[in-house]
Amino acid sequence: MVSGIPGRQPEIYRFFNETNSETDLITVARAWSHPLLTAFQRDGKTVYLWTTFSTDQINLNFCNPAVLLEMLDVLLFYAGRFAKIIRLDAIGHTWKEPGTTCLNLRGAHLLVRVFRAVLNKVFTDALSLTETNVPHAENIQCFCDGHNEAQLIYQFLLAGLVLHIFFKGSC
Numbered sequence: 001m002v003s004g005i006p007g008r009q010p011e012i013y014r015f016f017n018e019t020n021s022e023t024d025l026i027t028v029a030r031a032w033s034h035p036l037l038t039a040f041q042r043d044g045k046t047v048y049l050w051t052t053f054s055t056d057q058i059n060l061n062f063c064n065p066a067v068l069l070e071m072l073d074v075l076l077f078y079a080g081r082f083a084k085i086i087r088l089d090a091i092g093h094t095w096k097e098p099g100t101t102c103l104n105l106r107g108a109h110l111l112v113r114v115f116r117a118v119l120n121k122v123f124t125d126a127l128s129l130t131e132t133n134v135p136h137a138e139n140i141q142c143f144c145d146g147h148n149e150a151q152l153i154y155q156f157l158l159a160g161l162v163l164h165i166f167f168k169g170s171c
Contacts, residue, residue, distance in 0.1 A: 019049075037051065091112060128150045
């Protein structure tokens with residue numbers, strides 16, 4: 001027992017998306033082929049944490065307000081160091097709900113809105129940039145309404161594809 005209080009988890013445990021290894025996650029949109037959950041040892045027991053992209057990138061649990069506050073602190077840290085564009089990497093994958101694709105869910109959009117609202121109030125010259133891997137029409141519809149989500153967007157593969165076209169001289 002890490003916290004010393006029976007039945008209480010240390011707050012850090014709630015920073016990650018933990019689930020049962022038997023949870024049906026077949027509908028989750030995936031870009032990679034490795035397992036979606038990674039087994040970790042905690043207090044002598046095996047726990048399964050979401051690792052959407054790799055085993056060394058554990059997904060944060062944005063349902064926990066403490067996680068949101070920590071990430072806002074990071075956002076403000078960089079904006080306070082004169083960052084003018086804050087890239088929200090793979091933002092469409094941030095919200096986890098078993099039984100869904102876990103891609104571009106309402107919670108992900110709310111996170112972008114919160115991040116932009118905070119930047120708009122504290123650092124008015126800083127912009128949020130969402131990185132996605134969805135078709136252009138969905139990208140524009142979901143993350144760039146011009147008012148309350150990201151000011152800038154880009155599709156992850158587009159830059160590489162454009163360079164490939166120039167290199168090959170053919171599209």
